[in-house]
Structures are given as C-alpha cells and as structure tokens.
Amino acid sequence: MAEKPNTASPIVGIDLGTTNSLVAVFEPGGPRVLGGDAGEILPSCVRYREDGPPIVGSEARERAVEFPRETVTSVKRLMGRSLADCGDEVPYLGCRIIEGPHHTARVELPWGRVVSPQEVSAEILRELKRRASEALGTEVSRAVVTVPAYFDDAQRQATRDAGRLAGLEVVRIVNEPTAAALAYGLGAGKETEPRTVAVYDLGGGTFDISILRITPPIEEGQTSFFQVLATAGDTRLGGDDIDRALVRMFTDEIAELLGLERGTLESFDAPTRRALIGFAEAVKMKLSEDESASVRIELGEDRVYERTVRRDELESLMEPWVDRTIEACRRAVGDAKASPGGSSLEIDRVILVGGSTRVPMVRRKVEEFFGLEPYCALDPDRVVALGAAVQAGIMSGGDLGMLLLDVIPLSLGIETQGGAVAKLITANSTVPARATEMFSTSVDGQTSIKIHVVQGEREMVEHCRSLGEFHLSGLPPMPAGIPQLEVEFLVDASGVLSVRAHERRSGKRASLQVVPNHGLTREEVESIEAESFAHAREDMTRHRIVDLIVNSKLDLKWIGERLAAYGDKLESGNRAELESLIASLSAMVADAERDWSSVDADAFYALKQELDSASVRLQEIGIAESLRRDAE
Ligand code: AMP
Numbered sequence: 058m059a060e061k062p063n064t065a066s067p068i069v070g071i072d073l074g075t076t077n078s079l080v081a082v083f084e085p086g087g088p089r090v091l092g093g094d095a096g097e098i099l100p101s102c103v104r105y106r107e108d109g110p111p112i113v114g115s116e117a118r119e120r121a122v123e124f125p126r127e128t129v130t131s132v133k134r135l136m137g138r139s140l141a142d143c144g145d146e147v148p149y150l151g152c153r154i155i156e157g158p159h160h161t162a163r164v165e166l167p168w169g170r171v172v173s174p175q176e177v178s179a180e181i182l183r184e185l186k187r188r189a190s191e192a193l194g195t196e197v198s199r200a201v202v203t204v205p206a207y208f209d210d211a212q213r214q215a216t217r218d219a220g221r222l223a224g225l226e227v228v229r230i231v232n233e234p235t236a237a238a239l240a241y242g243l244g245a246g247k248e249t250e251p252r253t254v255a256v257y258d259l260g261g262g263t264f265d266i267s268i269l270r271i272t273p274p275i276e277e278g279q280t281s282f283f284q285v286l287a288t289a290g291d292t293r294l295g296g297d298d299i300d301r302a303l304v305r306m307f308t309d310e311i312a313e314l315l316g317l318e319r320g321t322l323e324s325f326d327a328p329t330r331r332a333l334i335g336f337a338e339a340v341k342m343k344l345s346e347d348e349s350a351s352v353r354i355e356l357g358e359d360r361v362y363e364r365t366v367r368r369d370e371l372e373s374l375m376e377p378w379v380d381r382t383i384e385a386c387r388r389a390v391g392d393a394k395a396s397p398g399g400s401s402l403e404i405d406r407v408i409l410v411g412g413s414t415r416v417p418m419v420r421r422k423v424e425e426f427f428g429l430e431p432y433c434a435l436d437p438d439r440v441v442a443l444g445a446a447v448q449a450g451i452m453s454g455g456d457l458g459m460l461l462l463d464v465i466p467l468s469l470g471i472e473t474q475g476g477a478v479a480k481l482i483t484a485n486s487t488v489p490a491r492a493t494e495m496f497s498t499s500v501d502g503q504t505s506i507k508i509h510v511v512q513g514e515r516e517m518v519e520h521c522r523s524l525g526e527f528h529l530s531g532l533p534p535m536p537a538g539i540p541q542l543e544v545e546f547l548v549d550a551s552g553v554l555s556v557r558a559h560e561r562r563s564g565k566r567a568s569l570q571v572v573p574n575h576g577l578t579r580e581e582v583e584s585i586e587a588e589s590f591a592h593a594r595e596d597m598t599r600h601r602i603v604d605l606i607v608n609s610k611l612d613l614k615w616i617g618e619r620l621a622a623y624g625d626k627l628e629s630g631n632r633a634e635l636e637s638l639i640a641s642l643s644a645m646v647a648d649a650e651r652d653w654s655s656v657d658a659d660a661f662y663a664l665k666q667e668l669d670s671a672s673v674r675l676q677e678i679g680i681a682e683s684l685r686r687d688a689e
Contacts, residue, residue, distance in 0.1 A: 066198055067193055073133065074133065074260070075134060080099075088240065091189050102128060118130070127167065156676055201229045233441050234269055236445045238269060244281035249273055251273065253404050259411045261413070268389050272284070286392070304336075311356065347368070375416070382419075408440070468512065468513065476518045490547075496544060497539065497541065498539075503540070505530040508569070509523065515592060525569055540560050605662060609646050616668065620632070642664050
C-alpha cells in the first residue's frame with residue numbers, strides 16, 4: 058500500500074487574533090509557542106506594496122500611521138461578513154473598505170487593487186506557516202485554527218478559505234474558549250461529571266465571555282465534548298479604552314499646565330498621539346505590578362509634565378469598563394441557565410484570557426462575581442494558541458496522556474456545482490461532530506435541490522464514495538443565488554450521520570440518515586487517503602477551476618445586469634473595458650466547461666479578478682442607486 062506522506066508533517070495550532078496572532082506546536086513536553094525573528098507574537102497587520110510582496114507583522118504595525126491606506130489591521134472583523142454587516146467597524150479600520158461581489162466587504166488599495174479579507178488573513182497565516190516551518194525544520198501544511206465562539210458558519214468558512222490560500226489545510230476550527238480550556242487540560246482528566254467553565258477574555262479591543270460545558274466521555278475510548286452554552290461580550294471594549302482614558306487625563310493636565318483650555322490637545326498629529334498612547338500603556342502595565350508609576354514628558358521651553366499615577370487612580374478610571382464586562386458575564390450566565398438542562402448550572406472554573414486580564418482589578422472583580430479564584434497560571438496572551446496546539450497534538454495522534462479519540466475516518470461533504478465536493482466535516486474530527494453550511498443555487502427558478510452526500514478525501518464527486526442523496530422539493534422559483542439552503546451534518550457518538558437541509562426563505566425541510574463508515578475497513582480508508590494524496594495537486598486545480606466557473610458565472614450575471622441598468626452612467630472607457638472583460642471571461646468559462654484541463658487556473662483567476670476590479674465604479678453606482686431607491 059502507498060505510504061501516507063502527510064502523517065509525518067506536524068499539525069500546528071494557530072490563534073488568528075484581531076490584534077495579534079500566534080502559532081504553537083505540541084511536543085512531548087507540552088505545547089510550545091513558536092517564535093519568529095521579532096518575537097513570538099505576530100501583530101495581525103498587513104501592509105501591501107504596489108511593487109513587492111506585502112509586509113506582515115510588527116514592521117507593518119509600526120508604520121501604519123505613515124501608510125494608512127496600504128495597511129490593513131483588524132481584518133478579522135471583516136471575515137465572512139457583508140459590507141452592511143460590518144458598517145460600524147469601517148471607520149476604525151483606516152484602509153478603504155468597499156463592497157465586493159455578492160455584497161462582501163473588500164479592501165481597496167490606493168492603486169486600485171482590491172483584496173478580500175480572506176486574502177489578507179492568508180498573508181498572516183502564510184507568515185505563521187513560514188515561522189513554524191522554519192522553527193520545526195520541516196514544511197508545515199496543516200493547522201488547527203481558533204475562532205471566537207460566536208463566529209457563524211460564513212466566518213468559519215472564510216477562515217478555512219484563508220488557510221487554503223496560505224497553503225494550509227485547516228484540519229479543525231476550534232472555538233477560542235474551548236482552546237483555552239484545552240490548554241488547562243480540562244477535558245483530559247478523570248472527571249466523570251460534566252463541568253461548567255467560564256472563559257473571560259479581555260484583550261486590547263474586544264471582550265468575550267463564554268460559558269462552556271465539558272462533558273466527559275460516556276465510554277472509554279472517546280473524548281470529552283465541549284459545548285458553548287452561552288456567549289456575550291462587546292466588540293469595542295478592551296485595554297485600548299484604558300490607554301485612551303489615560304491619554305485624556307494627561308492631555309487635560311498638560312493643557313492646564315500650558316494655560317490652555319481642556320480638550321484643546323485632543324487633535325494631536327498622529328506621531329504625538331502614538332507616543333502618548335505608548336506612555337499611557339506603559340503606565341497601565343506598570344500599575345499591574347506596582348502601586349504607582351511615573352510619567353515625565355518634556356514639553357519644550359524648559360517645561361516638563363511630571364506626574365505619578367497611583368493604582369487606585371487608574372482603578373477609578375477603569376471601573377466603568379470593568380463593570381461593563383461583569384454585566385456581560387451576568388447576561389451570559391443567565392443565558393446559560395436558560396439553555397436546556399442549565400437551570401441548576403454552577404460555574405466550576407473560571408479561566409482568564411487576553412492581556413488585559415493581568416490588571417489586578419479585573420481579576421478581583423471576576424473573582425467577586427463568580428465567587429471563584431480564576432485560573433491564571435498560563436500566560437493569558439498565549440493560552441489560546443497553546444490550546445490550539447493541544448488539539449493539533451490530539452489530531453496528530455500524539456500521546457498526550459489523554460483519552461483516545463473516536464474520530465470520523467474520512468471527510469464528509471456534499472456535491473456542489475460542477476461535481477466538486479464541499480467538505481463539511483473533515484477526516485479525523487472527533488465525534489460527536491456537527492457542521493452547518495449555507496449554500497444557494499446557481500440557476501434561476503430551481504424548484505428542487507438535490508443534496509448528494511459523499512465521503513472521501515478527493516475534491517471531485519466522481520472520486521468519492523456516494524453515501525446517498527435526497528431532494529428538497531417544492532421550492533418556489535427564485536433567481537439564482539437567492540435561496541438560502543442551510544445544510545447541517547450531525548455525526549452522533551456512534552458515527553451515525555444525519556443530514557438535514559432547510560431552505561430558509563420558503564421554510565422547506567428534508568433529511569437523510571446514513572452510517573458513514575459502514576463497510577469500510579481500515580485498509581480501505583488508508584487506500585482512499587493515499588489516492589487523495591497522489592491526486593492532490595490535480596484535484597485542487599480541478600476544484601479551483603470548477604469554483605472559478607461557478608463564481609465567474611455569478612459575477613458575469615451580476616455585473617451584466619448592473620451594466621445593462623447603469624452602464625450609461627459609467628465613463629465610456631470603463632464601460633468598454635468591462636464589455637471586453639465580460640467577453641473574455643465568458644469565453645474562458647465556456648472553454649473551462651468544455652474541458653477543465655485546457656485552461657490555466659491562474660490566468661482564469663487573474664481575469665476574474667480583473668473584471669471584479671474594473672467593476673468597482675459600477676458597484677458604487679449600484680449601491681448609490683439602491684440607496685436612492687430605498688430613500689424614495
Ligand atoms: P490581547 O488583545 O490579548 O493581545 O491584549 C492586549 C491588551 O492587553 C493591550 O491593551 C495591552 O495593553 C494589555 N496588557 C498587556 N499586558 C498588560 C499588563 N501587564 N497590564 C495591563 N494590561 C496589559
């Protein structure tokens with residue numbers, strides 16, 4: 058039998074954060090964060106350049122003020138979301154955000170290039186992959202990646218896609234609070250009763266509280282089951298607010314010293330503001346250790362602003378923010394109690410995550426609220442990455458002194474347009490497992506949708522094993538792309554797969570139950586895997602071309618309709634360019650449909666991108682027109 062080339066390649070754990078990202082690996086001594094030249098933590102910041110590859114990390118962050126339109130920060134806030142979804146985030150991001158095809162949010166660079174949030178995240182992942190490969194001395198190509206517990210399927214899928222663009226197979230997406238619990242070894246012990254854990258995560262810009270239930274295995278040989286009972290939080294609350302409040306205190310006092318009115322120093326130039334924020338953050342951090350910290354700022358003409366800040370002063374400044382986090386904890390505990398079987402719920406453990414949980418007042422208030430001393434032995438900046446590495450270790454089959462896992466031997470998915478496979482549950486996921494994904498149609502007026510369930514590692518249906526199919530019929534005719542088909546896969550603890558399909562607009566439902574690994578021996582599973590490795594490159598190209606055909610058709614339809622409606626409002630040069638690109642892309646689609654191997658996937662992708670970029674003005678006109686219509 059063919060050797061499985063991938064088994065030796067390590068799986069790494071990645072915390073892909075809003076502000077910072079980290080990669081870690083599981084080793085015999087435990088999980089370890091892997092470093093780069095500039096330290097372990099990689100700022101999640103990407104600066105694009107017109108004439109070279111992007112710069113990722115500290116250098117991009119340090120010069121963000123100099124290159125505001127080229128630098129993308131906090132891209133996690135845009136992942137898998139429409140422009141309308143993230144409207145209130147846009148002013149905080151610095152770079153220009155526009156609406157891309159299908160209402161998605163895109164970043165437009167000053168020279169007209171448009172990049173998707175997935176591409177930006179892929180740059181961060183590529184750098185983490187490079188660091189990990191260098192540190193481990195072998196090419197890393199598989200990762201466990203964490204996401205916030207409240208991420209929906211589109212956001213999770215976008216995270217997977219970012220991995221794929223970076224050349225990383227995302228073997229598992231793990232909720233950040235679950236990763237934190239795994240880092241502390243919760244779920245690995247000899248417990249027999251379910252435990253409830255609160256994960257309090259206060260970072261630089263966001264606050265999340267999650268209540269998890271960890272259920273020990275019913276039978277030996279299975280793993281614990283992590284369930285998120287409730288989440289709450291605030292996407293605009295964190296340590297940065299404290300830094301800004303301290304800056305306000307300093308500037309008011311400096312104004313007084315200079316005989317100016319309060320508030321007159323609010324609008325500093327960017328470098329001064331950054332310097333002041335730097336002072337404020339240093340004071341805040343020192344006060345986590347000491348009772349007082351001093352600041353000294355030379356104001357020129359022999360004037361000096363000098364001040365000692367006491368911890369109690371900082372605490373009275375911070376109190377309203379910390380109280381807001383406690384209110385969110387109260388809501389989350391209330392919601393968890395309201396969940397099925399949660400009425401008698403008691404929190405057994407509290408875990409702290411995020412740099413701002415180093416503040417003593419935060420720890421005190423959390424302890425007071427939950428009536429428990431929080432777990433904080435691990436570095437709160439690293440705990441999520443360490444937990445991702447623990448999951449990666451489990452999936453690599455490492456001996457973690459933990460329970461053996463019951464896993465799904467082969468990936469499970471459904472057939473999509475053009476005979477490609479969308480995998481909902483990947484091989485080696487532990488049972489029970491659940492995944493939901495949204496699909497739609499690509500033909501106008503479809504009244505029935507076939508759901509063909511397949512198992513296997515290859516990219517095309519013809520190379521996978523068919524598990525069964527069913528139809529969701531009786532749908533009212535709708536234009537392509539409008540039906541919202543939610544497909545849910547659920548594999549129970551004994552490996553039985555239930556597939557449910559629900560079209561949200563019409564409320565139609567259908568379902569199927571199959572036992573996915575029935576009749577397959579371990580040898581058969583291995584030979585299917587070996588086949589998939591042997592054909593991986595060809596399969597990926599074919600899948601990519603099939604995806605390009607489907608997406609190009611949707612773009613051509615969408616752009617064609619808008620061109621017909623608003624073409625007369627475009628500059629004539631832009632209109633001619635669009636018409637010519639539409640003709641070329643239509644021809645490319647026709648060629649690819651005739652014979653996928655006759656077209657070059659990169660050229661196909663480039664042409665589609667060119668059409669997307671050339672249609673930016675048309676999209677803007679379309680948005681303006683629909684806003685005008687809405688207003689009328
Ligand atoms: P994170 O988003 O988890 O990386 O957390 C970053 C936030 O933690 C920033 O606002 C930092 O200023 C804050 N932080 C890091 N270390 C400390 C510390 N020792 N005391 C107070 N805040 C800290």
